[in-house]
Amino acid sequence: MSKMCRYCFKHIRDRDELVTASNWFRLRPFHYRCFELLQQDTRPKAGTWNPVNGSVGTGVVIVMAVISIWMFTTGTLGAIGDIIGVLALYPIILRLLSYIIFELPLPKFIENKKDN
Numbered sequence: 850m851s852k853m854c855r856y857c858f859k860h861i862r863d864r865d866e867l868v869t870a871s872n873w874f875r876l877r878p879f880h881y882r883c884f885e886l887l888q889q890d891t892r893p894k895a896g897t898w899n900p901v902n903g904s905v906g907t908g909v910v911i912v913m914a915v916i917s918i919w920m921f922t923t924g925t926l927g928a929i930g931d932i933i934g935v936l937a938l939y940p941i942i943l944r945l946l947s948y949i950i951f952e953l954p955l956p957k958f959i960e961n962k963k964d965n
């Protein structure tokens with residue numbers, strides 16, 4: 850899969866400038882700066898993208914993991930609790946996919962990035 854920003858269609862060179870974001874079942878890479886522009890873009894085709902990597906994404910994953918474990922290991926809310934537990938796994942899976950597909954193949958940080 851190409852590490853191309855879905856906003857400006859240029860290559861993403863390292864993890865430092867990478868933001869992975871999800872919109873329903875889509876997971877796409879963006880430049881950090883392009884993601885900010887995307888979030889300011891109010892046109893319907895821009896859609897609503899939620900950051901998956903970075904500190905916000907990691908916080909969500911921790912909260913969801915706690916909810917998921919709680920719902921599976923206790924009887925809270927019964928069958929509904931089980932459904933919530935399954936739904937809470939979704940952002941965790943997204944975070945893992947983001948890491949495997951987009952983050953791992955990229956170098957952590959490149960100094961003096963050349964514009965391409």
Ligand SMILES: [Zn+2]
Pocket residue numbers: 854855856857858859879880883
């Ligand atoms: Zn970009």
